[in-house]
Amino acid sequence: MTRILRLFAALWLGLAGLATAQETGLSALARLEPARSAVTTSGEVTEVALGLTQAVPFRAFLLDAPPRLVVDFREVDFSAGRAEALSDQGLIGAVRWGRFRPGWSRLVADLTGPARIDTAVEQTGEAPRVVLRLSPVAAEDFAARAGAPSSALWDLPQPAATEPPHRRQDGQAPLRVVLDPGHGGIDPGAEADNLKEAVLTLTFARVLKEAMTRAGMQVIMTREEDVFVPLETRITVARAAGADLFLSLHADALSEGDATGSTVYLLDDRASDEASQKLAERHDRADLLAGVDLDGHDDAVAGVLMDLARTETQPRALRASQVIAGAIKSAHLRMHKHPVQTADFSVLKSPDIPSLLIELGFLSSEADRRRLLDSGWQVQMAQAITQGVATWAQADAAEARLLRQ
Structure with a gap:
């Protein structure tokens, strides 16, 4: 037939x-x-x-x-x-x-x-x-x-029904962390030596989730398997979960230069350097590569994607980036020569959740590829990030309690 x-x-x-x-x-x-x-x-x-x-x-x-x-x-x-x-x-x-x-x-x-x-x-x-x-x-x-049918993103997780804004964490409840393994499914991310960024980030996210859970944190992941998740949905998951911290995990590759080591990024429309700008542009092309229609954003999500005032959240994200980078260095794990950098990553644009992007390493670096595949390194890095998050959360909660007095 x-x-x-x-x-x-x-x-x-x-x-x-x-x-x-x-x-x-x-x-x-x-x-x-x-x-x-x-x-x-x-x-x-x-x-x-x-x-x-x-x-x-x-x-x-x-x-x-x-x-x-x-x-x-x-x-x-x-x-x-x-x-x-x-x-x-x-x-x-x-x-x-x-x-x-x-x-x-x-x-x-x-x-x-x-x-x-x-x-x-x-x-x-x-x-x-x-x-x-x-x-x-x-x-x-x-x-x-041209244009996707109304069901082009059918059955995607939707934000919870209208709820009051998530109250800033003050240490009275377990810290709620959303882990975002970059790429996935039709979007493999960077590739080198038969390795795919999407697979590596998911593997590490599972190790990190276990470490954080053991430390008493509540962990939600934007994806649990090798499936594509649009950028706006990653943000939606974090906001619907009432996240206290959002960590997007990546392991990119550079066509030029010999970058190596881990880097912690926070949002800024002015990138630290040209390489950071190119990374942000490449990450943000994922939806186009996966065939997502970007013309019909839901109003709530579109608002998140705009450059909103982050007078309270952004300083908290900066402190988190510095503390986490410090914890990684203290664990004697290799970091980029500029361990904390800025770039205009769309996935970090939630206005009310401190959001960071961690480049675990670069697939374009042979040394980084070896580290990323090493289960011992994965455990050490997960423990260092967990320690950094815990240290930041303790100070952040103390500040929140002080501000409420």
């Missing part, structure tokens, strides 16, 4: 595809079959064909700024394929794929120019395939068609 839908703005093939999979009795995860997958051109038309081991629900839509094709699947294992094999042909530029959220996978393809999805076909039976055909259109036509 072949189902063809002509598309104008977005495509959703959920229920029919789900029924097909159930009728055939297939329940294992669908897998990409590279031998039956290709991007081909015929005149102005570009065809994207993806061979699958079984039919799955899927949808496709276009995003602008920059032009992208997004295809969501429930759920496909892409591990047998190489995205490069489908890249840079016809209207298709760079291709990337991975888990977008639990139960869902996403393929994102940069477009070489404005295009429309003419047809989408899911061929079922013994050799299931998803086939999309694209053709060029005028820029104005593309802009009118």
Whole structure:
């Protein structure tokens, strides 16, 4: 059976595809079959064909700024394929794929120019395939068609119902820390020597969570597995949890220079240096790479992303950065020559939660890669950060109690 839908703005093939999979009795995860997958051109038309081991629900839509094709699947294992094999042909530029959220996978393809999805076909039976055909259109036509469906970020965690602002911690309750392992899913982050930043940060976050929990802190993580989490959702999780401190964990790579060691970043629209600025820009491109439509921010989240006054929170974040960096140095762990720096990271823009970004090391450094993979180093670093957080929290709580007198 072949189902063809002509598309104008977005495509959703959920229920029919789900029924097909159930009728055939297939329940294992669908897998990409590279031998039956290709991007081909015929005149102005570009065809994207993806061979699958079984039919799955899927949808496709276009995003602008920059032009992208997004295809969501429930759920496909892409591990047998190489995205490069489908890249840079016809209207298709760079291709990337991975888990977008639990139960869902996403393929994102940069477009070489404005295009429309003419047809989408899911061929079922013994050799299931998803086939999309694209053709060029005028820029104005593309802009009118592009945009994620209203469910593009379906089922994402929502903030708790309207609640009074979280009261500054005063030591009367366990410190509530949100750990944010950077990247994930379709966005692997930096890569070097077959290592992925998203995997390393999640591994370390689990070690750090254990250390903090043993120290009596309450720890919430923005992701517990290798899944993509948009920047705005990371902030939303922290605010909904009533976090006392937000720590985003990264292990980046630099194309120039030989940076090594750990760095603690806090928010400032003026970066400490050009390298810090480039890091912030690269981190903030994650949503674009993962096919997130940035035009429709919820008002509450959009407010968080604006440059808001942080007259109370930012000095607290500065003190936290200094104390944590000091604890890492006291543990004789390698730090960058400038251990505390500033940059305009969007993920740090919650106005009422002290927020820091910790670069654990650089994947571009062979020495850092060895450290990041060393379980002993991970435990030492986790203990140092935990000690720094505890020391900061004690002084911060004393100040809060003094201010309330």
